[in-house]
Amino acid sequence: EGYEVAILGATGAVGTRLIQQLEESTIPVSKVRLLASSRSAGKTLHFKGQPVTVEEAKPESFEGVDIVLASAGGSVSKKLLPEAVKRGAVCVDNTSAFRMDPDVPLVVPEVNEKALYKHHGIIANPNCSTIQMMVALEPIRKAFGLKQIIVSTYQAASGAGQSALNELYSEAQDYLDDKEMSADIFPTKGDKEHYPLAFNLLPQIDVLEDNLYSHEEWKMIHETKKIMLDDMDSPEIKVTATCVRVPVPISHGESIYIEVENKDDASVEKIRQLIEDAPGAVLQDDPAHQVYPQPINATGKRETFVGRIRPDLENKGAFNMWVVSDNLLKGAAWNTVQIAERLVADNLVEVK
Numbered sequence: 406e407g408y409e410v411a412i413l414g415a416t417g418a419v420g421t422r423l424i425q426q427l428e429e430s431t432i433p434v435s436k437v438r439l440l441a442s443s444r445s446a447g448k449t450l451h452f453k454g455q456p457v458t459v460e461e462a463k464p465e466s467f468e469g470v471d472i473v474l475a476s477a478g479g480s481v482s483k484k485l486l487p488e489a490v491k492r493g494a495v496c497v498d499n500t501s502a503f504r505m506d507p508d509v510p511l512v513v514p515e516v517n518e519k520a521l522y523k524h525h526g527i528i529a530n531p532n533c534s535t536i537q538m539m540v541a542l543e544p545i546r547k548a549f550g551l552k553q554i555i556v557s558t559y560q561a562a563s564g565a566g567q568s569a570l571n572e573l574y575s576e577a578q579d580y581l582d583d584k585e586m587s588a589d590i591f592p593t594k595g596d597k598e599h600y601p602l603a604f605n606l607l608p609q610i611d612v613l614e615d616n617l618y619s620h621e622e623w624k625m626i627h628e629t630k631k632i633m634l635d636d637m638d639s640p641e642i643k644v645t646a647t648c649v650r651v652p653v654p655i656s657h658g659e660s661i662y663i664e665v666e667n668k669d670d671a672s673v674e675k676i677r678q679l680i681e682d683a684p685g686a687v688l689q690d691d692p693a694h695q696v697y698p699q700p701i702n703a704t705g706k707r708e709t710f711v712g713r714i715r716p717d718l719e720n721k722g723a724f725n726m727w728v729v730s731d732n733l734l735k736g737a738a739w740n741t742v743q744i745a746e747r748l749v750a751d752n753l754v755e756v757k
Protein backbone atom coordinates (compact mmCIF):
# COMPACT_ATOMS: atom_id res chain seq x y z
CA GLU A 406 0.00 0.00 0.00
CA GLY A 407 1.42 3.35 -0.96
CA TYR A 408 3.59 5.03 -3.55
CA GLU A 409 6.84 3.84 -5.07
CA VAL A 410 9.20 6.83 -4.86
CA ALA A 411 12.55 7.31 -6.64
CA ILE A 412 15.08 9.86 -5.42
CA LEU A 413 17.40 10.94 -8.23
CA GLY A 414 20.69 12.32 -6.87
CA ALA A 415 20.17 10.57 -3.52
CA THR A 416 23.82 10.86 -2.45
CA GLY A 417 24.06 14.67 -2.83
CA ALA A 418 23.62 17.58 -0.40
CA VAL A 419 19.94 17.93 -1.35
CA GLY A 420 19.44 14.19 -2.01
CA THR A 421 20.31 13.17 1.55
CA ARG A 422 17.77 15.76 2.79
CA LEU A 423 15.18 14.44 0.31
CA ILE A 424 15.51 11.03 1.97
CA GLN A 425 15.07 12.57 5.43
CA GLN A 426 12.14 14.83 4.42
CA LEU A 427 10.41 11.87 2.73
CA GLU A 428 10.88 9.79 5.91
CA GLU A 429 9.12 12.53 7.87
CA SER A 430 6.38 13.21 5.29
CA THR A 431 2.72 12.23 5.19
CA ILE A 432 3.22 10.31 1.91
CA PRO A 433 2.62 6.57 2.29
CA VAL A 434 5.72 4.99 0.70
CA SER A 435 5.61 1.35 -0.39
CA LYS A 436 9.13 1.29 -1.83
CA VAL A 437 11.97 3.76 -2.26
CA ARG A 438 14.61 3.67 -5.00
CA LEU A 439 17.81 5.63 -4.45
CA LEU A 440 19.47 6.66 -7.73
CA ALA A 441 22.79 8.42 -8.39
CA SER A 442 25.72 8.20 -10.80
CA SER A 443 27.67 4.98 -11.51
CA ARG A 444 30.24 6.25 -8.95
CA SER A 445 27.79 5.60 -6.12
CA ALA A 446 26.15 2.40 -7.40
CA GLY A 447 26.33 -0.33 -4.75
CA LYS A 448 26.67 2.08 -1.84
CA THR A 449 24.24 1.51 1.06
CA LEU A 450 22.00 4.31 2.38
CA HIS A 451 19.03 4.00 4.74
CA PHE A 452 15.32 4.76 4.53
CA LYS A 453 13.37 4.55 7.81
CA GLY A 454 16.15 2.43 9.28
CA GLN A 455 16.17 -0.10 6.43
CA PRO A 456 19.26 -0.42 4.19
CA VAL A 457 18.72 0.56 0.54
CA THR A 458 21.35 -0.05 -2.17
CA VAL A 459 22.05 2.94 -4.42
CA GLU A 460 21.54 2.17 -8.13
CA GLU A 461 22.93 3.91 -11.19
CA ALA A 462 20.17 6.08 -12.68
CA LYS A 463 19.01 4.79 -16.07
CA PRO A 464 15.73 5.12 -18.00
CA GLU A 465 14.71 1.62 -16.81
CA SER A 466 15.19 2.67 -13.18
CA PHE A 467 11.76 4.34 -13.36
CA GLU A 468 9.73 1.21 -14.27
CA GLY A 469 6.92 0.96 -11.70
CA VAL A 470 7.84 4.26 -10.02
CA ASP A 471 4.94 6.61 -9.10
CA ILE A 472 6.81 9.69 -7.85
CA VAL A 473 10.31 10.96 -8.73
CA LEU A 474 12.10 13.54 -6.59
CA ALA A 475 15.05 14.83 -8.64
CA SER A 476 18.16 16.77 -7.63
CA ALA A 477 21.07 15.43 -9.70
CA GLY A 478 21.71 18.50 -11.88
CA GLY A 479 19.92 20.04 -14.86
CA SER A 480 21.41 17.85 -17.58
CA VAL A 481 20.50 14.65 -15.70
CA SER A 482 16.91 15.87 -15.24
CA LYS A 483 16.64 16.87 -18.93
CA LYS A 484 17.72 13.40 -20.00
CA LEU A 485 15.96 11.19 -17.44
CA LEU A 486 12.71 12.90 -16.36
CA PRO A 487 11.01 12.53 -19.77
CA GLU A 488 11.89 8.80 -19.49
CA ALA A 489 10.23 8.66 -16.07
CA VAL A 490 7.12 10.48 -17.37
CA LYS A 491 6.95 8.05 -20.30
CA ARG A 492 6.76 5.25 -17.71
CA GLY A 493 3.87 6.95 -15.89
CA ALA A 494 5.69 8.69 -13.02
CA VAL A 495 5.07 12.24 -11.77
CA CYS A 496 8.35 14.11 -11.25
CA VAL A 497 9.15 16.98 -8.89
CA ASP A 498 12.39 18.48 -10.19
CA ASN A 499 14.68 20.58 -8.02
CA THR A 500 16.91 21.62 -10.96
CA SER A 501 16.40 24.58 -13.28
CA ALA A 502 15.95 22.30 -16.34
CA PHE A 503 12.18 22.82 -16.83
CA ARG A 504 11.35 25.87 -14.68
CA MET A 505 10.63 28.24 -17.56
CA ASP A 506 8.72 25.68 -19.66
CA PRO A 507 5.16 27.06 -19.98
CA ASP A 508 3.78 23.51 -19.55
CA VAL A 509 5.61 23.01 -16.25
CA PRO A 510 4.14 24.45 -13.04
CA LEU A 511 6.72 26.25 -10.85
CA VAL A 512 5.37 25.86 -7.35
CA VAL A 513 5.76 27.18 -3.82
CA PRO A 514 2.77 25.48 -2.13
CA GLU A 515 2.11 28.46 0.18
CA VAL A 516 1.73 30.69 -2.90
CA ASN A 517 0.45 28.85 -5.98
CA GLU A 518 -0.51 25.30 -5.10
CA LYS A 519 -3.37 25.50 -7.66
CA ALA A 520 -0.82 25.48 -10.52
CA LEU A 521 -0.25 21.77 -9.71
CA TYR A 522 -3.56 20.93 -11.42
CA LYS A 523 -2.03 21.91 -14.79
CA HIS A 524 0.88 19.48 -14.58
CA HIS A 525 1.87 17.16 -17.44
CA GLY A 526 4.13 14.87 -15.43
CA ILE A 527 6.81 17.36 -14.38
CA ILE A 528 6.57 20.02 -11.65
CA ALA A 529 9.52 22.34 -11.06
CA ASN A 530 10.83 23.39 -7.68
CA PRO A 531 11.97 27.04 -7.84
CA ASN A 532 15.45 28.32 -7.09
CA CYS A 533 16.28 28.30 -3.36
CA SER A 534 16.57 32.10 -3.13
CA THR A 535 13.27 32.64 -4.92
CA ILE A 536 11.36 30.22 -2.66
CA GLN A 537 12.12 31.92 0.67
CA MET A 538 11.42 35.35 -0.84
CA MET A 539 7.99 34.12 -2.01
CA VAL A 540 7.07 32.76 1.43
CA ALA A 541 7.85 36.16 2.98
CA LEU A 542 6.37 38.42 0.29
CA GLU A 543 3.20 36.66 -0.89
CA PRO A 544 1.17 37.61 2.23
CA ILE A 545 2.27 41.24 1.77
CA ARG A 546 1.42 41.17 -1.94
CA LYS A 547 -2.04 39.76 -1.18
CA ALA A 548 -2.73 42.45 1.43
CA PHE A 549 -1.27 45.58 -0.17
CA GLY A 550 -0.09 44.73 -3.71
CA LEU A 551 3.56 45.00 -4.73
CA LYS A 552 5.05 47.52 -7.17
CA GLN A 553 8.72 46.69 -6.82
CA ILE A 554 11.11 44.21 -5.19
CA ILE A 555 14.83 44.93 -4.80
CA VAL A 556 16.69 41.98 -3.29
CA SER A 557 20.32 41.31 -2.32
CA THR A 558 21.12 37.73 -1.36
CA TYR A 559 23.73 36.29 1.04
CA GLN A 560 23.83 32.71 -0.23
CA ALA A 561 25.35 29.74 1.58
CA ALA A 562 28.03 27.50 0.05
CA SER A 563 25.87 24.35 0.14
CA GLY A 564 23.69 25.81 -2.63
CA ALA A 565 26.48 24.72 -4.98
CA GLY A 566 26.37 21.10 -3.71
CA GLN A 567 28.24 18.86 -1.29
CA SER A 568 31.62 19.17 -3.05
CA ALA A 569 31.38 22.96 -2.88
CA LEU A 570 30.66 22.82 0.85
CA ASN A 571 33.72 20.57 1.29
CA GLU A 572 35.77 23.13 -0.65
CA LEU A 573 34.72 25.94 1.72
CA TYR A 574 35.84 23.88 4.75
CA SER A 575 39.21 22.93 3.24
CA GLU A 576 39.86 26.55 2.17
CA ALA A 577 39.07 27.76 5.69
CA GLN A 578 41.45 25.16 7.16
CA ASP A 579 44.19 26.14 4.70
CA TYR A 580 43.73 29.82 5.55
CA LEU A 581 44.02 29.13 9.29
CA ASP A 582 47.09 26.93 8.67
CA ASP A 583 48.69 29.79 6.70
CA LYS A 584 48.62 27.76 3.47
CA GLU A 585 47.50 28.91 0.05
CA MET A 586 43.77 28.27 -0.54
CA SER A 587 43.04 26.16 -3.60
CA ALA A 588 39.83 27.13 -5.36
CA ASP A 589 38.29 24.78 -7.95
CA ILE A 590 34.53 25.27 -7.72
CA PHE A 591 33.48 28.81 -6.71
CA PRO A 592 32.13 31.08 -8.03
CA THR A 593 30.66 28.46 -10.34
CA LYS A 594 31.71 25.05 -11.66
CA GLY A 595 32.85 25.12 -15.27
CA ASP A 596 33.60 28.87 -15.51
CA LYS A 597 37.10 30.06 -16.49
CA GLU A 598 38.22 31.68 -13.22
CA HIS A 599 37.98 30.29 -9.68
CA TYR A 600 38.30 32.21 -6.43
CA PRO A 601 38.33 31.16 -2.77
CA LEU A 602 35.08 31.63 -0.86
CA ALA A 603 36.49 31.28 2.67
CA PHE A 604 36.91 34.71 4.31
CA ASN A 605 35.65 36.23 1.06
CA LEU A 606 32.48 37.31 -0.78
CA LEU A 607 31.75 36.42 -4.41
CA PRO A 608 29.23 38.55 -6.31
CA GLN A 609 28.70 35.82 -8.91
CA ILE A 610 26.34 32.82 -8.63
CA ASP A 611 26.01 30.78 -11.83
CA VAL A 612 27.33 32.30 -15.08
CA LEU A 613 27.46 36.03 -15.90
CA GLU A 614 25.29 36.74 -18.92
CA ASP A 615 25.51 39.30 -21.72
CA ASN A 616 22.82 41.40 -20.00
CA LEU A 617 25.33 41.93 -17.12
CA TYR A 618 23.25 39.90 -14.64
CA SER A 619 24.29 36.52 -13.26
CA HIS A 620 22.02 33.64 -14.22
CA GLU A 621 21.00 33.31 -10.55
CA GLU A 622 19.81 36.95 -10.58
CA TRP A 623 17.92 36.31 -13.84
CA LYS A 624 16.24 33.29 -12.20
CA MET A 625 15.07 35.33 -9.18
CA ILE A 626 13.52 37.97 -11.44
CA HIS A 627 11.67 35.63 -13.81
CA GLU A 628 10.74 32.88 -11.32
CA THR A 629 9.17 35.50 -9.02
CA LYS A 630 6.94 36.70 -11.88
CA LYS A 631 6.01 33.15 -12.91
CA ILE A 632 5.10 32.14 -9.33
CA MET A 633 3.27 35.32 -8.24
CA LEU A 634 1.74 36.40 -11.56
CA ASP A 635 1.82 33.22 -13.70
CA ASP A 636 3.82 35.11 -16.36
CA MET A 637 7.64 35.04 -16.35
CA ASP A 638 7.82 38.39 -18.18
CA SER A 639 4.98 40.27 -16.48
CA PRO A 640 5.69 44.00 -16.02
CA GLU A 641 3.20 44.15 -13.14
CA ILE A 642 5.84 43.80 -10.40
CA LYS A 643 9.31 45.23 -11.03
CA VAL A 644 12.01 42.89 -9.69
CA THR A 645 15.77 43.31 -9.53
CA ALA A 646 18.41 41.24 -7.73
CA THR A 647 22.06 41.07 -6.67
CA CYS A 648 23.18 37.55 -5.69
CA VAL A 649 26.25 37.09 -3.52
CA ARG A 650 27.87 33.87 -2.29
CA VAL A 651 28.99 34.14 1.35
CA PRO A 652 31.21 31.78 3.40
CA VAL A 653 28.28 30.35 5.40
CA PRO A 654 27.74 26.58 5.11
CA ILE A 655 23.91 26.37 5.16
CA SER A 656 20.95 28.84 5.02
CA HIS A 657 20.57 31.84 2.75
CA GLY A 658 19.98 35.40 3.97
CA GLU A 659 18.19 38.05 1.89
CA SER A 660 17.97 41.80 2.31
CA ILE A 661 14.66 42.68 0.63
CA TYR A 662 13.33 46.14 -0.20
CA ILE A 663 9.71 46.38 -1.31
CA GLU A 664 7.41 49.12 -2.46
CA VAL A 665 3.73 48.33 -1.96
CA GLU A 666 0.81 49.38 -4.15
CA ASN A 667 -1.51 50.50 -1.37
CA LYS A 668 0.80 52.96 0.42
CA ASP A 669 -1.75 54.39 2.85
CA ASP A 670 -2.73 51.03 4.32
CA ALA A 671 0.66 49.40 4.87
CA SER A 672 2.60 49.65 8.14
CA VAL A 673 5.33 47.72 9.95
CA GLU A 674 2.76 46.50 12.49
CA LYS A 675 0.48 45.14 9.78
CA ILE A 676 3.36 43.48 7.93
CA ARG A 677 4.51 41.84 11.18
CA GLN A 678 0.98 40.51 11.72
CA LEU A 679 0.83 39.19 8.13
CA ILE A 680 4.11 37.30 8.64
CA GLU A 681 2.87 35.90 11.97
CA ASP A 682 -0.23 34.55 10.23
CA ALA A 683 1.54 33.36 7.06
CA PRO A 684 1.91 29.62 6.41
CA GLY A 685 5.55 28.55 6.40
CA ALA A 686 6.82 31.87 7.82
CA VAL A 687 8.03 32.72 11.32
CA LEU A 688 8.35 36.28 12.61
CA GLN A 689 11.66 36.86 14.45
CA ASP A 690 11.56 40.61 14.89
CA ASP A 691 12.24 42.09 18.31
CA PRO A 692 14.84 44.85 18.10
CA ALA A 693 14.60 45.58 21.84
CA HIS A 694 15.93 42.10 22.53
CA GLN A 695 18.20 41.84 19.44
CA VAL A 696 16.01 39.13 17.94
CA TYR A 697 16.37 38.64 14.19
CA PRO A 698 16.86 35.68 11.79
CA GLN A 699 20.31 34.09 11.49
CA PRO A 700 21.55 31.21 9.31
CA ILE A 701 22.83 29.29 12.36
CA ASN A 702 19.32 29.19 13.85
CA ALA A 703 17.42 28.54 10.60
CA THR A 704 19.50 25.51 9.60
CA GLY A 705 17.60 22.24 9.94
CA LYS A 706 14.19 23.97 10.02
CA ARG A 707 11.48 23.94 7.37
CA GLU A 708 10.27 27.51 7.96
CA THR A 709 11.30 30.87 6.52
CA PHE A 710 12.31 33.41 9.20
CA VAL A 711 11.56 37.13 8.78
CA GLY A 712 12.80 40.09 10.81
CA ARG A 713 14.31 43.61 10.80
CA ILE A 714 11.07 44.84 9.21
CA ARG A 715 11.32 48.63 8.98
CA PRO A 716 9.96 51.46 6.89
CA ASP A 717 11.97 53.40 4.35
CA LEU A 718 12.17 56.72 6.21
CA GLU A 719 12.10 58.78 3.02
CA ASN A 720 9.77 56.80 0.76
CA LYS A 721 6.23 56.14 2.03
CA GLY A 722 4.91 52.65 1.34
CA ALA A 723 8.39 51.14 1.08
CA PHE A 724 9.92 48.69 3.56
CA ASN A 725 13.14 46.81 4.27
CA MET A 726 13.33 43.33 5.76
CA TRP A 727 15.75 40.45 6.38
CA VAL A 728 14.72 36.90 5.45
CA VAL A 729 16.58 33.65 6.25
CA SER A 730 15.79 30.01 5.42
CA ASP A 731 17.58 26.67 5.12
CA ASN A 732 18.46 26.54 1.42
CA LEU A 733 18.66 22.73 1.49
CA LEU A 734 15.21 22.33 3.14
CA LYS A 735 12.62 25.00 2.18
CA GLY A 736 14.98 26.04 -0.64
CA ALA A 737 15.17 22.49 -1.99
CA ALA A 738 14.31 19.17 -0.30
CA TRP A 739 11.37 20.27 1.86
CA ASN A 740 9.66 22.32 -0.87
CA THR A 741 10.09 19.32 -3.22
CA VAL A 742 8.59 16.84 -0.73
CA GLN A 743 5.89 19.37 0.22
CA ILE A 744 4.87 19.58 -3.47
CA ALA A 745 4.75 15.76 -3.60
CA GLU A 746 2.58 15.72 -0.43
CA ARG A 747 0.10 18.14 -2.07
CA LEU A 748 0.07 16.09 -5.29
CA VAL A 749 -0.82 13.00 -3.26
CA ALA A 750 -3.41 14.82 -1.12
CA ASP A 751 -5.08 16.30 -4.24
CA ASN A 752 -5.08 12.95 -6.07
CA LEU A 753 -2.77 14.20 -8.80
CA VAL A 754 -0.57 11.07 -8.80
CA GLU A 755 -1.78 7.70 -10.02
CA VAL A 756 -0.57 4.59 -8.20
CA LYS A 757 0.45 1.92 -10.70
Ligand code: A2P
Nearest residue numbers: 414415416417418441442444445462477566567
Ligand atom coordinates in the same frame (compact mmCIF):
# COMPACT_ATOMS: atom_id res chain seq x y z
P1 A2P B 1 27.13 10.83 -7.17
O1 A2P B 1 27.26 11.01 -5.69
O2 A2P B 1 27.14 9.39 -7.57
O3 A2P B 1 28.06 11.68 -7.98
P2 A2P B 1 25.38 17.61 -5.20
O4 A2P B 1 24.28 18.56 -5.61
O5 A2P B 1 25.59 17.56 -3.72
O6 A2P B 1 26.64 17.86 -5.96
O7 A2P B 1 24.86 16.14 -5.61
C1 A2P B 1 24.61 15.77 -6.94
C2 A2P B 1 23.87 14.44 -6.98
O8 A2P B 1 23.62 14.11 -8.35
C3 A2P B 1 24.64 13.26 -6.41
O9 A2P B 1 23.74 12.36 -5.82
C4 A2P B 1 25.28 12.67 -7.65
O10 A2P B 1 25.62 11.30 -7.54
C5 A2P B 1 24.16 12.82 -8.64
N1 A2P B 1 24.62 12.75 -10.03
C6 A2P B 1 25.61 13.45 -10.62
N2 A2P B 1 25.75 13.10 -11.91
C7 A2P B 1 24.83 12.14 -12.16
C8 A2P B 1 24.46 11.36 -13.29
N3 A2P B 1 25.07 11.51 -14.46
N4 A2P B 1 23.44 10.46 -13.16
C9 A2P B 1 22.80 10.31 -11.98
N5 A2P B 1 23.10 11.01 -10.87
C10 A2P B 1 24.11 11.92 -10.95
